[in-house]
Structures are given as structure tokens and as C-alpha cells.
Amino acid sequence: MGLIVAAARNADAPVLVAQNIAFGVIAAIMVFSAFRVVTTRNVVHAAVYLVMVLSGAAAQFVLLGAEFVAITQLLVYVGAIVVLFLFGIMLTRAPIRGEERATRDSWPLGAFTALVLAGLLGYSLTNGFGGDRLPRYCTTAAPLAGSCLSPSGTRAISDAIFSTYLIPFEVTSLLLLAALIGAIVIARRD
Amino acid sequence: MTAISDRQKLAYVNAQAADGRVNLEFETEEGMTLNMGPQHPATHGTLRIVAKLDGEQVIHCEPVMGYMHRGYEKLLEVRTYPQVNTLVNRIDWLGSFTNEVPFILASEKLMGVEAPPRAQWIRTILFELGRIANISLFLGDTALHMGGMTAAFYAFRDREFVLNQIEAVTGGRFHPNFDRIGGLKDDFPKGWIADTKAVMARLRDFCDEIEDLVVGNEIFQARTRGIGIIPGDIAQSYGLSGANLRASGVDWDLRRDVPVGLAWDQCDWTVWTHPDGDSFSRYWVRLQEVREATKIVDQLCDGLPSGPIMAKVPRIIKVPEGEAWVATENPLGEMGYYVVSKGDLGPFRVKIRTASFNNISVIPWVTRGVYVPDVISILASLYFILGDIDR
Amino acid sequence: MILGLHLAYWQTSVIRSLGVLVAVLLPAGTFVYIFLFKMVSFMQSRLGPMEAGPYGSMQLLAEVGKFIQKEDIVPDNADRRLFKLAPYLVVATVLLVYLVVPFGPKMRFVNFDGGIFYALAVSSISALGVLIAGWASANKYSLMGGLRAAGQLIAYELPMVLAVVGVVIQAGTMNLSGIVAAQANGKMFGFGGLGNPYFITQFVGMVIFLIAVQAELTQTPFDMPIAESELVTGYITEYSGMRFLLFFIAEFAAVGSFAAVAATLFMGGWAVPGIKFDSGVMNVLGPIVLMAKMTLIAGVIFFVRFTYPRFREDQLQKFAWTILIPVALANILVTTVLKVAF
């Protein structure tokens, strides 16, 4: 994959090699899994591949120093949303051998759109952020500073939520409530 | 043993397997069929329950029997009276002695003999011991089906003492073959009565233990109260008997209401009923029954008359022509034999009316609309023994 | 490093990993032997294994040796890959929880800022393994068992999470070492001599947590998913040989891991009152102390398991949603108010 190559080429310090390799490996797994998610004929397999994508994402968050988000990703996505998916799958029919026809007839259209999108995105990303580097990891624990990347503590996140983003936070609870009620109403409509 | 070739064997097995598909009839577009048994921990061995489910709710539940059908009624036609006596032990294998009694009584009725009083008392004592051995296992086993493992161990532990007592008299832990037309095979060995009374005291402790461990347990109550309610008239119409009937509020006990000559009327005991008719009341009534039985045994042990244990009967038994029906209140419920004799060495036809067969015939009725776990608790509380169903 | 050797980081990590595995398997084995084999037997007035080794102590080794030899069966109808994957998933979730538990001031494998949060997140993944195991077996009992188990795991995951919140509020940190420190150095009603183990101040939380643990472990009275009198063995019905052993190990290792977490959260972890909190002695003593506390909790778990009958599926769901969760929420509110007020 080009990503790995790119990652390796851009390694500028021995310490970063490990990170870049880790990134590359995880990214490869993620892309492959994501590919299988959208192509496999078996719904349950798709869900398992989705788990791999999601945990891969969690690992990437760790690489980016976002520990709390990574764990949240595990707790909510893998531990809850995928379980929800599996319940949904098992409530509908999930044949153990996969479905006969998993894709629509219009799949070429989808493939085309996806390719175009990928091309566009790729082009604009190389253009826009060509040489931008992420800050290195701080070797000593230091508070948030633009100069180096340090794991952001839960407390800092908490502070951010409860100061700047207080309104979105409260709105989230409303949203959840609405979703809950809505889902119950829809699911239980007899 | 005759060795059959593998091919023959497989052909045979396949032919038999065809029968395993009866439940296909139940399979429809919607819902699913859950098969419990023939090998299934919930079915005391070999009953098979085919339940058609909607989600976890039972739409229809049909017991499939016959996995323990051994052809009793046919076999009894080719056996002599002593041989019949030993074979019928194995119908309700937990309270074996209680199977012999009604048959012997029916034969005695046809022959017009009556056992001496001492024999009647001993019969009653053994009968009640059989009841205790049977129902105490039920008390543990039902808890086991609801996950309470320890109660089952206690039941097995204390039941051993009863079996020891039975074995000391009859020589068999399970299948005593002790009753004879006109009396009994043997008398009590020395010291037996004292031992028995000690065992009865121990069993009363066991009942208290069960009361604390199971009956009083809120989880057990949540699992059984209001579950599987059988009203009294339904119970009668299905011919439910024993504790199942009494738990539905019908005050009917053959020991008290249709005396057959045994010594129950000599002692003081209570017939317990429960108005609810649910699983819990069935369990409760049985628990009380064990307690009453220990009381009966105690009283009878105290007042055992002396005398012979055998009336005068010919050495080779031929029963005169006629038909007779005797039923007794067995641990599982009413068990009766309808004996038709033609004056031969063996009976001409014996209809065995077993309690469990009728008791579980109510299953399709009572399990409609319950949840799968409740099927288990209802089955357990109805209490059946496969030999008693299939014969 | 200890022996003056310089080991590369990955080498020390491997050694440490093996250390964790030992730390997992040892308590799991001990619990199985002490509780499942012996204590339960005594409760039922019998002896448990006696023949394999003195007092049956080699029984577990025999079990492992036997299961290695058992044929490995994957049913024809099953989904082979997922069928094989599921036990790994279940075991992994259990093992990963152990990583964050501190065994002493320096005796810890990793020291996450979000330690307890991580533990909860990882353990919530086991629902996934269970569902997959149930589905991949292509067996009705398995599927029903898997669904029930997953439904139960998630239903009790919540009260567990919420019960922990109370502790986090009191300690002001999610780091497990921090929580231990907070308990050891805390003051109870102004008296600091004994520290402040949270099973006193967070009693409600602890009860909820333990009930939830019982359910997470699918032990009686919450063992409806593997109710053998109904669903045979639930989602593990089709597993044989080593794969079954994995589930078995996972079950008892999970007892250990949850006991460890509970001991850390509510009973002061490896710390004992009276010994200075971060003295070096505790690096040796700590694991032992923690093991003792774990044993106590595991004992309660097995004690309850072999005494009670089981709840029906809907009853236990209802219990979780209508009793445990509201109580846990109330517990959070009360703790909050107390914390802010004082």
C-alpha cells in the first residue's frame, strides 16, 4: 500500500520509524477490513470486519495521543454499537452461509463514485497538506503545548467539554433521549 | 453378543432416525422449533419436548414420548404373578414399592384373601418410605432445574438414608420385590424401627433445610409463583392426580378417601392442599407431603402389631377369573391396576393407570404462551418419571 | 534489568506479558481448585477431587492434559472462521483487563491514565465474543444462549459502569493506582489511620458492582444464558477440546479479573492499612494482599453461585433496568452532592 511507503519515506527519526510502521500496519489492516465490510456477502462477517476497522481506528487514536477517545471508541463502538448491530442482524435473518446477492445492481455506480471521490480527496489532500507534519511526541510529560504531541489527559478533555462545549454536551443528551424514544417508537410499532 | 455388520447397523440406525423428524410437522414459516430431548437435562432423561416458539414465547409445546416405552402391558401378559410383581417395580422407579402394592391388592381382591394386619402395617410403612425416597428427590431436582444445585446434593444425601432403610428390609435399594399376594416376603430385621425413626427425624431436618434454601428463596418464588397455573376443573378433566391435583385446590387423597385396607386410617395425618395451582404450590404441597409421610412412618413404627406376615395362600398362585381395579395414592399420584384374570398363572390383561401419563398430558395446555424457562420449571414441578409415563 | 542485563524493551515486555499470564492463570487455577472443587464440595457435604494428586491438587493439570488430547470438532454447519475466533476474543478480553490492575506501588504492568475506564471498555467486548460464538455454532441452543448472554452482559455492564462512577468521583481519578492511593491515604470521617476503603463509603456502589459482576460472569443466579437444564450449555454447546477449555479458562480468569478490579476499587487494592503506602515492601507484599482480597471476593461469588436458583431471563433484565440502574444513578447523584457539599 502506498500509505506504508509514504509513511516509511517520511520517517525522519529512528523513534518515529516504529510509530510509522505501526501506523502502516494498522492502516493496512483497516483498509483491508473496510474493503471486506463493503464487499463480504455475510452480514456477520461484515460486522466482525467492522470491529477490526473500529479497533484499528482506536489504535490510530492512541498513536495520535488521544487516549480517552480511543477507549471511548472501544467502549461505545466495539462494545456497544457493534453489539447493537449484531442484535439487529440476528433479529433479521442472518444465514450462516451468507446472502446470495449482497450488492445491488447499481454497484458499478457506487464503485465509480467511490473512485472519483477517492481521487478527488487524494488530490486535494496532497495539495492541501502535502508536507504538514504532526508534532513529535513529547519525551517528558508536559501540558498541552503546540510544539509537541502529548497524550491529552481525561481532565483536560473534561475541562474542554464543561467549558467551551457545554451547550453541545447538553444537546447531546437531548439528542440521545430523542433517539432512544424514536427508536423505541419505531421498533415497537406493531 | 451377536455382532452385526456395520452396514446393517447403519441401515438400522438410519431407519430409526427417520422417526426423529416428527417435529418437522411443527416447522412453519414463522417462529422456530426448539427441541428439548430426548437427551436433554431438563427432561429427567428421555422425554422429548418439541416447542414451537415465537421469540422466547411458546406457541405450542408437545411432549413426544415413547423413548422409555418398554411394553409393560404386553410383558405382563406373559408373566406369572410373582414375575409381574417384580417387573412392575420398575414403572415408577423412585418409589418402587408403591408400584407393587396396588397390583398385589388387586390380585388379593380377586383371590379373596387379605394380608394379616402386621403385613398391612409394614406395607404402609414401606409405602410411605417409598414416597419419601421419591419426593425428596423431587425437592432437590426441581431446584436443580432452576439452577439451585446444592439442594439436589442435599436431597441425594438424605435420601440415601431412606434407601438404606428400604434395603435393610427388602434387600433392594430400588426394586424391592417385597410384596406378595397374601402378605410379604419377610419381616423387619432387628433394630430397624429405631433406625428408621432416627432417619425420619433427619428427614424432617432436611425438609426444614429445603424450606430455607429453596421455598423461602425469593428467586425461587419469582420463578414459580403464578407460573403454570392449572385450575381444579382442568386438572380433573385431564385426570391429574396426587400433589398436582391437591395443589390446584382439590381435596382428594386416595389414602383417605378410598381406603384399600392399608394402615393409613390408623394414624393421624393431614392432606395438604393449596389454592393457587401454580408451580410453587405443587412444590409446596409435595414438601408438606414428605413431612406428613415422616409422621405416618413414625406413628406406624410405634404401633406395629405383632403377628404373622403371610396369610394362607397356595404355593403356586392362580388367580380366579374376574376383573378388579385398585388404585393407591402413589408419590406421583393415582396409580391403579385394572387386572383381568382368566384363572391362569398370570394375568390375562393388566391396564396400568400411571399418574405421570395423565399428569403430563396437561403440558400442551399449561405451557401455551409461557416462556421457555418456564417450560422447564413447569415440567419440573409437574414431576413425572419417564417409566411412569411410557411404561 | 534486574539481573544487570540490558534487555530490549520488547524483551522485557514479553517477560512481563508472561508474568501477567502467570498472574492470570495462577489465581484462576487457584479459584477453580479452592472454590469450585473444594469449597463447593464442602458446602454440599462432599469432598471434591481427591485422587489426582494429594487432595486432588493435580486435578486441573489432568484436565488440561485431557483437553489437549480431545478431538477438535467444528460442526459442518458452523461458520468455521468465526467459530474458531470467538474463544480467542473472549479470552483476550479477560486477559487484557488484568493488565491495568496494580499489584504494588511498582508492581504493575501498565499505568493508564484512564485505567478503570479501559478495564470496563475491554470487558464490554466479551459480549461480542459471546454473540459470535453463539451465532457461528449454527445451533439453536447456542444462538439463544449467545443472545441471552449478550443481552445480559450489556444489561449488567451498565450498572457496573455506573457503580464505578461513584468511586471515580470520590477518588477524583480513573487511574487504578491513583484509586488505591486515594483509598490508602484517604480519611474517613476525619480519621485517617485506616485509610478510606470505599466499601464503607461506597457500600451501595460495591453491592451493585458485585451483583453486576455475578451477572457478567454468568454465574447463578444470573446463569440463564448457560442454563444447562434448558439451553444445554448455551453458546458453548458446540465447543469441544481446547476451544472449550479456552472458554472455561476465560470464565474463571474472569472471576479473577473482576475480583481483582473489585478488590482494587472497593477494598483498597494491594494496600494494607498500617504499612506505609509506597514502601518497597509492598512490591512483594502487595500481590499477596491483593490475592487475598481477590480470594475473598471470589469466594463470595462462588458461595452465592452454589446457593441460589437462577432468575428467568426477563426477570434478570428487569432487575438490571428497573432496580440496579436507577439505584446506581441515585448513588451517583448522592455521591456527587456529598462530594460537592463537603
Place this chain on the structure above:
Amino acid sequence: MGLVESGKMPKPLTNLLNISRRYSIWIFQWGLACCAIEMGAALGSPRYDVMRLGVIPLPASPRQADLVCISGTVTDKMVPAIRRLYDQMPDPKYVISMGSCANCGGPYWDSYSVTKGVDQIIPVDVYVPGCPPRPEALLEGIVLLQERIRHEDMAERWKGDPIVVT
């Protein structure tokens, strides 16, 4: 593949394996008739407590079982199920036939619906006589089986056709 089948297993290791099989016998919870209660007593009664011998009465599913004790009357209707469950047990597996009924029909030897012995459908390792055998008799059968397992040659056992009737 299998080292054992090829007979290349070193002796001490074989011994070790035999010993662990000997002391870890998971017995399938399955009873058929009256004998099942005596089996239940052997398994469940504190007085006999078969767990002492390393026989664990845990599995309700054949997949985890090593030993099945056919305890009771085998009827023709039951035969396919017995065969199926036996097949579903993973190797190495053992069978104890308990009681006269399972041995060869017992009291129902002349019945139209009873199979005359379980050994006609599955190979049996130990026959326990009795009707019913008392729990200790079953324990004796188990000890006998353990003794046989101890000296068993696995290469021998695992070779050849799976369906063997002794």
C-alpha cells in the same frame, strides 16, 4: 499429523497423557431409566461423590464429554439418538454400560420395543452388572475404566475404523 496415531510418541509422554485422561473424565449427564437415578446418586450424592475420582459430571452437551454412561433401558426409539450423541462426542471417548437393561435388555429382554443391549450400537468399554447396580458398583466400573485407560495404547485405539463393536 497425529504423533500418537503414528505410534511415535515417547513413552513417558504417553504415560503422562494416559494419566491425565484417567483423572479427568467428564461424564455426560444423560440417564435413561431407573439406573440413571443410581448414576445420579453416584454423581450427585455426597456419599459417593464421583468427583473424587476426577469424574466431572458437568457437560450437558456431548461435545465436552469423555464418558457416556448408558444407564437404563435402551429402546428402539432411543437408538438413533444414542448413536448420534455417541458420534458427536469427540474422541477419545468411553462408554460404560450400566445395568442389565443396557447390557442386554435385562427385564425387558422379550419386549417388542427394547433394544437388546447397547453394545449392538456403540462399543462398550465396561459393563456394570446390576438392576440397578448400586452406586458403588458404578464407582467400581469407573475405577476399572480408569485402570484400563492408564494402560491404554492410544495408537491402537485411534487406528482403524471409527465404528467398532467389541
Place this chain on the structure above:
Amino acid sequence: MSAFLREYLTVAIFTGVAFGLLAGVLSVGKLIRPVRPQAEKYFNYESGVDAVGTGWVQSPIRYYVFALLFVMFDVEAVFIFPWATQLEIYGWFGAVEMGIFIVLLALGLLYAWRKGVLRWT
């Protein structure tokens, strides 16, 4: 490498070692365990008779509702935890904020309760 990543590396190595060990044991087992294929051995277990129909259960919708409730509360927990660590600093303000949040979600639970989805009948 930072201490932070190092810890996660431990997790990764640990997972690798554990799986390696498990897989190792499994493959050692392969050497000594028998393989005796036989058609019926691989049939699904169903109490000793042929399996009926597919293994598909149309499981009750309430499982879904439970899962749904769980997801919602899980998300709530995500926000509670950071807040809980900082409660001392937020004081009453934080308590009120979170109080509103919790009460809102508890309303959802209440709604589900009143709707009867927590009951089975």
C-alpha cells in the same frame, strides 16, 4: 518513544504473546489429538435428533431495545467519567450540569419503562 505509547506497546506485545501461546498450545494439541472424521460427528447437536429448520431464531425485539438502552447509557458513561474526575473543581456547577444530563437520560429509561418494553409480556 514516549512513556505513553510504551504502555500501549506493552498491551500490543501482551496480546501477541497471549495469542501466540494459545495458538501454540492449540497446535501442540494438534500433534497429539486424534482426528477421526465421521459424517455424523459434525452434525449440529440437538439433543440427539436431527436439527430442525435453520438455526435462525427470530429473537424477540426486546433484546434490541435493551441493546439500544445500553448504547445510550454507555454514551452517557463516556461523558460522566471525565466529569467525575474533575468534580471537585466544578463544584455545584458541574453537579447541576451533570444532574440535568443524567435526568434527561433517566427520562428515557422511564419512558421505556412506561412503554412496557422492559417487561416481557
Place this chain on the structure above:
Amino acid sequence: MSDAPAPETDERRDRLVEVLRSELGDRVVDSLVKPGDDVWVRVATDAWQETGRVLRDALRCNFFDFLSAIDWLPSPFGKSEDSPLDQRPALSTDIVTGYAGGETRFQVFARVTSLPERVSITVKADVPLEDLAVDTWSAIYSGANWHEREIHEMYGIGFRGHPYLAHIYLPGDFEGHPLRKDFPLLARHVKPWPGIVDVEPMPDEGDDAEAEGDAAAEGAE
């Protein structure tokens, strides 16, 4: 009423018969009352279902004991304990029916109980050979459902109106009706009877139980 020499009368049981007679008229074919013991009533085949209804509704015999059948043909095989040395008399093939009589080989009979009266009754009905069927009782007594299935399987007697007359005990491919007297028990024919060797005469043909003790004393010398 048949010739029941009544040393005493039994009002409860007589009343049962009377009510049945008044409800069914001459479709009550025969009856027998053993005072203080039991009562048998035989009804016509076409009144079988009606009888059940009368028993349940008019006589409050709500409790269902059992329903069964009998094959009055003497077994053509004896007990298969054939010894070439013993000269057994030829087996009779005459059909002799039991209490309350009977005209055909097969009879169905059922027993119900009135719990408040504490009295039970056995009713019988002939099953005509040319059409082996009677009406079902399963609508009257729910418990009769399975009993009728059993009888159907064991004797091949049909029950008109039964909801689900399928096999209950035997495997699906079983042939024959085992409880008919002419169904052979093969094992008894295949295996030689171990008693077929000449036998020492009994030491004491006494007909009381004491004989055993005497013999024991003698044998123990």
C-alpha cells in the same frame, strides 16, 4: 341387571346405573354392581360418547381415570415356555369376556370418578370388528386424548373425531399392534426356554407357605 347376589345394597353405585339407564335408555346393555366395591356398565357402541357426556354432566364424574381397551382373544402363543417334554393342552381360542359381558373381540373401557361422591365407575363398549372405531372422548375429558392415541397404537382401534391420532410410543416405522393377543413377542420364540430339561420331582408339594421352611430344613442337612 345381571345376577349380582346382593348381600347388601350399594345405593351410590346403584344410582349411577339408574341415572345411566334413564339417560341412555336401552343403550345400556349390561351392568354389574359389586356392592361396596365397584360397578361395571356396558353400553352400546354408538352410545359411547353420549355415555361420557352423561357421566360428566349428569353424574359429576369429573375426574378422568383412564381409558383403555382389551382384546378378549386368548393368546395363541401361551407364554412361549415350550418344553418338548411337557404335553400342554391345546390352547383354547374361545372368546370369553369379563364382567358385564361383551360380544366382540375388542372392547374399550374407561373409568371415571366422582370426587364429591367418592365413587368410580367402569364403562365398557364393544368395538365392532368390521369397523374398529368408536367415538372419541377427548372433547369430554381432555385427558382422554393421549389415552386414545395409546389405544390406537396398541390395538389399532380408531377414534372418530380425535384431533391428532398419531403414534405416541413406538417409532414411526413400527408395524403391528403390540397389545393384540396375536402379536408375537419374538424374543420369546427365538430363545429356547431354559426350563426344558427333565426335572427332579418336588420334595414337598404342600400348598402352604411353611413348605419352604421345611424344605430348607431338609436341604440343609
Place this chain on the structure above:
Amino acid sequence: MPDIYGKGLLKGLGVTFREMTKTIFPDGMTKRPSPTKGAATVQYPHEKEAPAPRARGVIALKEDNCTVCMLCARSCPDWCIYIEGHEEKAPPRRPGGKPRTVSALDRFDIDYALCMYCGICVEVCPFDALFWSPEYEYSEPRIADLLHDKTRLGEWMETVPDFEPYEAGSEVKVRKVPR
């Protein structure tokens, strides 16, 4: 619902806890724990429980007493006794008497794989040749070995216990086992 929710639960725990302490400390909490004593277990291969003297474990044959009357074989419901015999002349009982014809036993087999342990044979034997022994340890790996011949049946004779005396009030005579 019970008065206090949870009372039953605690009581249940109490029952099992009591049992556990009783098992571990059979002599009271102050003494050394000794579960092997406290448990109800009889550790089979090392110690054996004693079955009742009347227990029907295995049938023993006193060959000298058997007169080949075949009564047992004929009344056995399972047809599992196989007897063959022949007649031979024996010296007279009293000196000077006539020589007697006695039946000698060639074969006396009981198939324990088939026997239903009913005891009918023992009961009908008019010459006291069959006895019950409470022995039960004779499992076999081969079913053919369960057919005990007359030597093996004779060996069981040693294990036959004496008949017990009866409980007070009984009028049954106590029999003796011929040794």
C-alpha cells in the same frame, strides 16, 4: 412476596454456610479441620460402605444342595439361569440302604448381564441352594465374563452373610445359611 425482601436469600446462604462449616470442622470450630470426616462421603476405592445383609448383590450357589430341579430356571422371569444336569447313582444315605439316584450338576450359569436381581430364583429354590450375597464388585470389560459359571457362583458363597434376627413381634423363623 415475603415480608422483607432478601430475608429468604440470606437464609439460603446461611444453610449452605452452616453445611460448609459442619463439613470442614466436624468436631467444632476449635478443633483441627477434617473434611474427610465431616463430609458424608465414603471414599470408595479406599473404604467401602457395608451394604445391608439382605442386599441383593450377587447370587451364590451352594452346589451340593442343588438337585437340578430346574425350579429356579423355570420361574426366572428373564430366563437367565442355564442348568444342565444328569442323573447318577450315589451311595445310600444310611448304611445298608438302597443306592439313590441323585442329579449331578453339569452346568449352572447365571447371566448377570440379563438378570434383573429379583430374587425369585432364590425364593423358589426348595433346597436352599441359592443365596444372596451383598457383593457388588464384578464389573467386566467383556460382557461374556458376566456369565458366571458354577465355580464362580460357588465362590460367592463365602461372602453370604448370616440371616439377621427379626424385629420384635415377628413370627417368622430365622433361617440358617448352610456353610
Place this chain on the structure above:
Amino acid sequence: MLLNEFLFLAAALFALGVYGVISRRNGVMVLMSIELILNSVNINLVAFGAMNGNLTGQVFALFIIAVAAAEVGVGLAIVLAIFRNRRSVDLDEVDLMKG
């Protein structure tokens, strides 16, 4: 590390997600594809957050996870409702929500 590494990864996931949304028949699979898209967004957010050294990215990622949970909940409920009525989750068959 380059910012672009993460951005490329996110782009790939995004494109795959879009493909899935368009081409899958099974309603549940479509929802999973949407998850892919949301995840790609999350990666972007966190990556940019790291780039700029502030927490906004992470906080927003959290909010997005919350929203995703709500979305899946409702989405699956709709799929289930469709399944209930039509015994199928095939989106071809329920096009235009005719049912």
C-alpha cells in the same frame, strides 16, 4: 508522522463507506458503511486536533461517537421495522419506502 498519512487513511475509509452505502442491498450493511464514513471523519478530527495541539478535535470526535450511537439506534430500528413488515431487509425491495 505526516498529517497526510491519517488523512489518506480517512479518505480511503470514506470512499469505501460511500461505495458501501450506494451498493449494498442489506439495510444493516448500509448502516455499517455509514459507520465507516463516520469513523473516517473521527480520524480526521483527531488528526487535525493533534496537528493544532488543541482538544477541539477530540471533543468533537466524542460528540460524533455519541451521534453515531444515536444514528445506529434509530437506523437499526427502521431496518427492523421494515423487516417486520416485509420479512426482508433488502433495500431493493423497499425502494422509495413504498411500504
